[in-house]
Amino acid sequence: xxxxxxxxxxxxxxxxxxxxxxxxxxxxxxxxxxxxxxxxxxxxxxxxxxxxxxxxxxxxxxxxxxxxxxxxxxxxxxxxxxxxxxxxxxxxxxxxxxxxxxxxxxxxxxxxxxxxxxxxxxxxxxxxxxxxxxxxxxxxxxxxxxxxxxxxxxxxxxxxxxxxxxxxxxxxxxxxxxxxxxxxxxxxxxxxxxxxxxxxxxxxxxxxxxxxxxxxxxxxxxxxxxxxxxxxxxxxxxxxxxxxxxxxxxxxxxxxxxxxxxxxxxxxxxxxxxxxxxxxxxxxxxxxxxxxxxxxxxxxxxxxxxxxxxxxxxxxxxxxxxxxxxxxxxxxxxxxxxxxxxxxxxxxxxxxxxxxxxxxxxxxxxxxxxxxxxxxxxxxxxxxxxxxxxxxxxxxxxxxxxxxxxxxxxxxxxxxxxxxxxxxxxxxxxxxxxxxxxxxxxxxxxxxxxxxxxxxx
Amino acid sequence: xxxxxxxxxxxxxxxxxxxxxxxxxxxxxxxxxxxxxxxxxxxxxxxxxxxxxxxxxxxxxxxxxxxxxxxxxxxxxxxxxxxxxxxxxxxxxxxxxxxxxxxxxxxxxxxxxxxxxxxxxxxxxxxxxxxxxxxxxxxxxxxxxxxxxxxxxxxxxxxxxxxxxxxxxxxxxxxxxxxxxxxxxxxxxxxxxxxxxxxxxxxxxxxxxxxxxxxxxxxxxxxxxxxxxxxx
Numbered sequence: 001x002x003x004x005x006x007x008x009x010x011x012x013x014x015x016x017x018x019x020x021x022x023x024x025x026x027x028x029x030x031x032x033x034x035x036x037x038x039x040x041x042x043x044x045x046x047x048x049x050x051x052x053x054x055x056x057x058x059x060x061x062x063x064x065x066x067x068x069x070x071x072x073x074x075x076x077x078x079x080x081x082x083x084x085x086x087x088x089x090x091x092x093x094x095x096x097x098x099x100x101x102x103x104x105x106x107x108x109x110x111x112x113x114x115x116x117x118x119x120x121x122x123x124x125x126x127x128x129x130x131x132x133x134x135x136x137x138x139x140x141x142x143x144x145x146x147x148x149x150x151x152x153x154x155x156x157x158x159x160x161x162x163x164x165x166x167x168x169x170x171x172x173x174x175x176x177x178x179x180x181x182x183x184x185x186x187x188x189x190x191x192x193x194x195x196x197x198x199x200x201x202x203x204x205x206x207x208x209x210x211x212x213x214x215x216x217x218x219x220x221x222x223x224x225x226x227x228x229x230x231x232x233x234x235x236x237x238x239x240x241x242x243x244x245x246x247x248x249x250x251x252x253x254x255x256x257x258x259x260x261x262x263x264x265x266x267x268x269x270x271x272x273x274x275x276x277x278x279x280x281x282x283x284x285x286x287x288x289x290x291x292x293x294x295x296x297x298x299x300x301x302x303x304x305x306x307x308x309x310x311x312x313x314x315x316x317x318x319x320x321x322x323x324x325x326x327x328x329x330x331x332x333x334x335x336x337x338x339x340x341x342x343x344x345x346x347x348x349x350x351x352x353x354x355x356x357x358x359x360x361x362x363x364x365x366x367x368x369x370x371x372x373x374x375x376x377x378x379x380x381x382x383x384x385x386x387x388x389x390x391x392x393x394x395x396x397x398x399x400x401x402x403x404x405x406x407x408x409x410x411x412x413x414x415x416x417x418x419x420x421x422x423x424x425x426x427x428x429x430x431x432x433x434x435x436x437x438x439x440x441x442x443x444x445x446x447x448x449x450x451x452x453x454x455x456x457x
Numbered sequence: 458x459x460x461x462x463x464x465x466x467x468x469x470x471x472x473x474x475x476x477x478x479x480x481x482x483x484x485x486x487x488x489x490x491x492x493x494x495x496x497x498x499x500x501x502x503x504x505x506x507x508x509x510x511x512x513x514x515x516x517x518x519x520x521x522x523x524x525x526x527x528x529x530x531x532x533x534x535x536x537x538x539x540x541x542x543x544x545x546x547x548x549x550x551x552x553x554x555x556x557x558x559x560x561x562x563x564x565x566x567x568x569x570x571x572x573x574x575x576x577x578x579x580x581x582x583x584x585x586x587x588x589x590x591x592x593x594x595x596x597x598x599x600x601x602x603x604x605x606x607x608x609x610x611x612x613x614x615x616x617x618x619x620x621x622x623x624x625x626x627x628x629x630x631x632x633x634x635x636x637x638x639x640x641x642x643x644x645x646x647x648x649x650x651x652x653x654x655x656x657x658x659x660x661x662x663x664x665x666x667x668x669x670x671x672x673x674x675x676x677x678x679x680x681x682x683x684x685x686x687x688x689x
Contacts, residue, residue, distance in 0.1 A: 095474055395574055399485055402570070406482045409475055438489050445499075446492035447574060449514060 093369045094412050098405060100239050100300060104376050105404075107243040108384040109397060111193075112250065115200045144256035148264045151257075155265070159272065159279040167286055182225060182241070186218040189244045238300045242373050246380035250388060258385055262429055265378060269423040284421050299370045369412065375424040379404050382432045386440075395447060399439040403431035473562045480532060480566020480617075487528035488574065491521035522643050525567070526636045529617065532563055533624050564617020568610035608659045612642060615666035622670075638662055 134140050165174050191214055198205055221241075224234045253261065272278040386400040407428025415422050495517035499510070536559050616635045623631030642659050 098474065098478075398573055402478060402481050402485055405478050409478070435485070435489070438493070442496050443488060443492045446488075446495050446517065450518070 094409055097369055097371055097408060097412070100235060101371075101376060101379055101405070101408065102401075104239045104242050104246070104380050105383045105401060107239070108246050108250070108380040109387045111197070111243070111247060112384050112388045115196050140256060144254065144260050147254070147257040148260045151261055152264050152268055155268070156279075159283075163279045163283045163286075166283060179222070179226060182222065183218070185241055185244065186221045187214060189248065190214055190217060193244055193247070235300065238373060239376070242300075242376035243380060245373075245377045246384055249377065249381045250384045253381075255389065258381070259433065262378060262382060263433060266423075266426040266429040269425040273421055273423040281421065299372055300376060369415075371424060375428075378425055379428060379432070382429060382436070386432075386436050395444065396436060396439045399435045399443070400432045403435040404428045407431040476536070476559055476562045477566040477569070479535075480563040481570035483528045483532045484525065484567045484570040487524045488521065488571075491517065491524045494520055518643050519640065522639050523636070525571075526620075526639060529563070529567065529620055530624070530632075533621055536563065536621075559621070561614065561618055563621070564614035565610075567617060568613030571613060572606045572610040605659065608663050609642070612638070612659075612663050612666060615663070615670040618670040619666065638666065 134143060162174065191210075194210065194214065220229075220233075221237045223229060224237050225241075249258070269280075272280040273284075275281065382404065383397060383400050387394075387397045407430070408424070411422060411424050411427050414427075495513065498513050498517065540559070616639065619631055620635045623629070623635065642662060645659055
């Protein structure tokens with residue numbers, strides 16, 4: 001994937017509209033991509049497009065799609081084996097996604113709990129023009145619904161714009177847009193974040209040091225995300241960016257609007273990915289047709305980029321990988337089983353020849369699940385809002401966290417079953433919302449009373 | 458300690474982590490439902506009546522215990538199905554994880570969640586200013602809470618093993634014993650703040666459950682001795 005990043009000029013464009021303001025919208029909900037599928041036919045690239053958008057700020061919309069397709073070409077003979085592999089890998093993939101999501105949430109929750117800046121209401125984004133400081137409940141509700149409509153329409157417009165650009169191959173434009181937005185995100189938001197954190201902990205720092213630190217951070221981030229870089233570092237940067245974006249959201253979205261927006265976004269995600277005319281789906285399919293990777297800047301990939309770490313010449317590495325992806329349609333069962341065995345750490349089928357090894361290993365490494373950055377952002381927004389506004393504090397946060405993880409599991413399970421790009425947001429966000437509201441209102445008084453009497457259930 | 462258990466035994470295998478989180482989820486759902494019932498009961502009753510409130514609380518606790526056990530049973534059913542699926546999908550025809558391991562992990566999941574919910578607000582408050590027991594409550598509040606939580610987490614783990622074993626071998630008395638033990642422990646916590654009444658029996662019960670679970674899992678006194686003396 002990383003190797004393809006250079007070729008793919010279609011990067012998810014961050015929502016540029018956001019760049020003008022601090023709010024970055026999250027682009028369409030990223031979809032899950034089963035790594036299996038991705039390796040299958042380079043769909044992964046298409047999948048990559050998940051909407052990571054929001055996290056990147058400028059990159060909003062593009063990503064998100066989880067393209068899982070790629071399966072149709074598989075022969076039925078392979079089906080079973082693949083299913084086995086999918087499910088066997090399933091657990092590992094789930095964990096590979098659990099960890100970054102958890103990390104992102106931890107960062108957001110830690111920041112919310114400690115830095116007061118992010119819970120102060122200092123105004124709103126232009127994307128949510130209606131204020132919520134109205135006296136009556138009905139008015140407030142109406143305002144939040146209107147806010148949501150504005151936000152969602154902005155997201156839709158951005159997504160459609162991105163898809164159109166991608167379709168008509170205006171790659172340079174997309175590329176530039178993505179770079180601009182990630183630039184803004186990396187530098188501006190980091191600056192603000194660092195400023196607030198330092199303020200909270202009362203640490204003095206002079207401007208030159210700050211400048212150097214932020215410059216290094218931003219430059220390495222740009223390189224890592226848009227070009228080559230060690231996978232771990234890239235993942236770390238993507239997590240950081242998602243967390244920053246989520247923090248911005250938490251700060252600038254008014255209360256009720258935030259919840260309604262979360263609900264509306266998951267519905268939108270569902271529709272955008274699954275409907276035949278949905279923008280995200282078109283994006284994924286177009287990318288698949290062209291066998292290109294989806295914008296790397298908008299998708300979080302859990303697979304290893306073997307080519308980066310290996311001391312192989314680029315072309316040699318790319319050759320097999322290209323072959324791997326092209327061969328997806330030809331049924332690479334013979335390759336798959338050995339690689340599978342490899343991944344399972346059991347050398348049941350020794351690799352026959354050297355070239356196949358590299359191929360398999362490459363394939364092995366290619367496997368991974370791709371999750372759009374927008375998903376990260378919205379999960380973190382949910383948990384962060386729970387941490388910020390819930391009066392039950394940690395119980396609610398913990399409940400939302402578990403709910404989101406379970407939603408993620410279920411979505412990955414569905415991905416393994418359906419083998420298509422799937423929206424990652426709906427199930428998790430639904431669970432999260434249900435648990436948030438119920439825990440806050442129902443469980444909290446119960447637990448408080450129990451704790452005050454020191455009863456245990 | 459529970460966290461240590463988690464790190465050493467569960468964090469290695471991704472499947473176990475998923476089972477753990479799912480277990481925690483089930484516990485959470487059971488808690489949700491029981492607090493829903495309690496909430497409705499409270500709202501429907503007179504908030505001024507102290508005794509009634511206390512009675513309702515006791516009722517809520519008992520109901521919650523029963524619901525937890527019910528959810529444990531549901532989780533067991535789900536895991537049975539999952540194991541069949543895993544066996545069908547595995548390459549060599551045997552499941553990558555045994556039902557006992559699952560029982561253990563499920564128990565830990567339940568325990569962790571219940572412990573987290575019991576303790577975490579306490580811990581967060583403990584970081585802040587203030588003195589414990591300044592209003593005449595026991596000064597050992599935090600300490601006893603910590604111990605009680607730990608014993609509860611361990612108990613959940615053992616109950617998980619016992620429960621699943623009972624379900625596997627269709628020994629209803631084992632399941633009934635687990636439920637009764639759970640009710641007993643919760644009931645004992647009503648003796649708080651007379652800590653002697655609640656902590657000591659709980660620990661005794663935990664030791665008994667531990668021994669029982671150990672025996673069920675195939676251990677024996679001999680194994681224990683060998684392990685402790687570091688013989689091969």
